[in-house]
Amino acid sequence: MNLNRVLETIEQIIGHELNPIQKFVLFHSWQGKSYMEMAQQSNYDQRYLRDVGSSLWKMLSEAMGEKVTKKNLSLLLNETQLIALRKTLSSAKKYSQTQTKIDLPGSALPVNSPIYIHRPPNEELVFNEISQPGCLIRIKAPWKMGKSSLLQQLLDHTQKLDYQSVCLDFQEADKTTFASTNKFLRWFCLNVTMQLNFEQHLDEYWDEEIGSIVSCRLYFEAYLLSQINTPIVIALNEVNRVFEYPDIAQDFLSMLRYWHELGKKEEIWHKLRLVVVHSTEVYTSLKLTQSPFNVGLSIRLPLFNWQQVQELAQRYGFDWNHTNNSQKLTEMTGGHPYLVNLALYHLIFGKMQWEEFLETAPTQAGIYSNHLRRQLVILQQDSQLVSALKTVIMSQGEVELDAIAAYKLESMGLVKLYGNQVKPACELYRIYFQSQLR
DSSP states (O other), X not given: OOHHHHHHHHHHXXXXXXXXXXXXXXHHHHTTOOHHXXXXXXXXXXXXXXXXXXXXXXHXXXXXXXXXXXXXXXXXXXXXXXXXXXXXXXXXXXXXXXXSOOOOSSXXXXXXXXXXXXXXXXXXXXXXXXXXXXXXXXXXXXXXXXXXXXXXXHHHHXXXXXXXXXXXXXXXXXXXXXXXXXXXXXXXXXXXXXXXXXXXXXXXXOOTTTOHHHXXXXXXXXXXXXHOOSOEEEEXXXXXXXXXXXXXXXXXXXXXXXXXXXXXXXXXXXXXXEEEEEESTHHHHTTOSSOSOOOSEEEEOOOOOHHHHHXXXXXXXXXXXXXXXXXXXHHHHTTOHHHHHHHHHHHHTSOOOHHHHHHHTTSTTSTTHHHXXXXXXXXTTOHHHHHHHHHHHTSSSOEEOOHHHHHHHHHHTSEEEETTEEEESOHHHHHHXXXXXX
């Protein structure tokens, strides 16, 4: 049977496009290749490919209501079965979409969320990198671009690999935690210890004479890592909170850099895998002119394109195949995941009319008022940025800005870069800021 026809039907069954590594596993499984053979033909680890396959067969099993495995794949997806599936697919898919509970957008999406949209190759990159000894992954993007949702996907993947994991969110740390580097690093060590369900023996390894940074390293090296036989992932979310305390940030980030270097050459540090997640607006509010942390694999989350917006609309239950609504929504929001989700949520659950949305979106009365005011408050902290954005939004096309101003506005998500020139990231920002900055 034609592989492209099989792929087309499978993507219709599960309701979204397979990512490149899933397609790779599907095609080679259909041809009877083993995971070892697949690994030999690619740069992927055999265990990673097996994990991708297991997830794919599970997804197909749930969609088809019948157990799918690598061995019975071709038997189940024969010509007769494909025809039957095609006949029932449309109505069944629409019913399942409208019956699925979708929460108000704003929080990290759970791993099995029906509205999580893959943004290749990001998932593939982080899944592959996390299996590398001593790796460090940085996930960065403006506010509510899906950083925490991608982190949830990554942590779920590490669980399937039988890695141990710890996730620290620096929003949970109170102000007293940042009183000094010493106090902060003790807080850091204690939280990691508790999440690992280990007894804490911090005082046995902490020595003021050698300093808190060395003490922290010794605590990990001689106590935590020595007791762990599997890789351990430490995910640090909302690290932008640490950037608000420059002295602590410098010490902490330098320490993580050094640990990453140790992970390349010392066996006990091979087990440690670090994931650092932060918002890029901090570059503006803290007057930073470049990223304060430039090591490891960097993932900058992209905006949705209009095809991804259309796919998301279908998952909400909309049939926009014969309209240009997906294109219009992408132009209004720039494909910003939170803004797109918020629009679709209000259109289907808030009973908002499409024309009403388009008319009110860039105004104080629209659904984006809180988001727009937040951007305005950040922007007004820097008069030079206000002036730079005025130049952009009053222009009919792309304009060239000072490199630092362009970098900061792009870090806020307000503009898109085109070489050395910029333009507004979306119509929402162009219309709103034309009104507010006039």
